[in-house]
Amino acid sequence: MDHEAAQLEQQHVHDVYESTAPYFSDLQSKAWPRVRQFLQEQKPGSLIADIGCGTGKYLKVNSQVYTLGCDYCGPLVEIARSRGCEVMVCDNLNLPFRDQGFDAIISIGVIHHFSTKQRRIRAIKEMARVLVPGGQLMIYVWAMEQKNRHFEKQDVLVPWNRALCSQLFSDSSQPGRKQQCGHPERSHSYHPPCSICSCSVCFKEQCPSKRSHSMDYEPLMAGNCCADVSKEGEEENGFYNTLGKSFRSWFFSRSLDESTLRKQIERARPLKNTEGWANSTISIQPSRHSSLDLDHQEPFSIREQNLDEDVFVETSQKPLEWPRASAAVKHLHGDQQGEVRRNGDGNFLEGAHPSDNCVNAGNVEDGNPSASKILKRISALNSTDSNPDETISVKEQQPNVLDSRAFMRYYHVFREGELYGLLKEHVAELHVLSSGNDHGNWCIIAEKKDNWD
């Protein structure tokens, strides 16, 4: 069981991050304010670990503490390293640290990638083990309950389509904000993706005025996205409603806990062909070839990119055309005809030679011309209807990466109280100090009990 869980995570977490890592270096994203606050409140001279650090967004928030970043994904770690962060590659389930080494730990958008309850518990217990008594742990996970979207199930596969990730920004974006390291790949869950961005299956069904969101923090994409949508009027809302319904079927039919995971995996196995996927309970968004899709996608590009990723701060913000509903719908229906294409053969993740797709961090840092070209091209695409195929060719040898392969990332989204319950029942060494919801994420701060070890 654990082996199957590991396999699922390898395919739908690790391989995806590895393959998409190169695209993160060009984007800057904001650090979540409450996470920043947590880090800044740590005493000077503290030893802090960011478990699942991605490209290192939080590693330099507080210069008075020593922050070590760890991630399972080598390419992401390389990017963080190239930005001058102290990082390493390791596994949350087996942290290579002595007991009680750290004064504080953050786990932002990580635990929701573990596919069984046991693994999630283990990940948390490992972090508790390496915390000093009295030390604090902050955990953020994607919430099942979202204001504008509906996760039908807790275990979902979310596509990430790089081709659609155009620039995005939010109102609060501050130009020239460069201190963040890349983008929190693992913490993208915060902001449930906009329905238009096929970066996620979570589509908006409605778009109530997002501005009503309490914005103690910087406004997030959702806010902008919704604002844009609402401008378009009724028609768009109807469209999104439709989208929402149709994509619900993409989610797992049941939670992947031990008893069901095996079955799911077995069903998914024959998934080497399209039919397998289409019939299985694991639904996947039909893949979209960028070459085709960009054409149609153009309407999809919106200023915010959503994605299930975090808020992006674009250094050069370009206004993008709002999608035209009808074109979008047409496109989607066409897509849905069944073809999971390469997603279906399940090889895209493996066969696409993910390692080849991972750009060397050094190149990236220099401003990998391909990657940045892609960004620019996409934006140009939106405004000028340029030939989408050009975009693909930019990334020379790796057309596959851009290929609409919608890399599917696995998430276990948490119900309200679930994370709290997990700690209370299974991680007695931690005492929960606070818990709440932060922009679509359940977050908890817990403390290692004294005299525990």
Place this chain on the structure above:
Amino acid sequence: MKLLTHNLLSSHVRGVGPRGFPLRLQATEVRINPVEFNPDFVARMIPKVEWAALLEAAETVRTLPHARVHLPGEWGGGEWSHRQPRARGGTPGDDLGLCPQLHLVEVPKGPIEGYEHDEKFLRQMHHVLLEVDVLEGTLQCPESGRLFPISRGIPNMLLSDEETET
């Protein structure tokens, strides 16, 4: 990988438990990286340091051939202007056989009385904990012998399924 990081690392190969610490460092390439000296910061780190592990790691770096150590720039100048030029008899091109920047003989064996205010002590600790960056090398589990690579400054501690604890 800084030596402070090394000080936190332990092998998690199945069955080794606490005997997996400290990892034995073998460095084949090291860079000395100037880091701004913050005495308060260093002073607060001192209580967290596992001294024996630190001394062992520092020693392996000290014995590296000079050619394997990348210095930040002109020795004694530039970013190093806050340091006293060392009359070590070495210049960057000189093959002394020892890493000239590490005064391991002077690395304290443990915190001294009043270390919080002892600038010399703190600077030595600052240097060894934060300014030595192992770019290439290995970390070896003292119990199982398993080697973990360090490449481009990044240690990779992933184990195969068979090797991890269940």
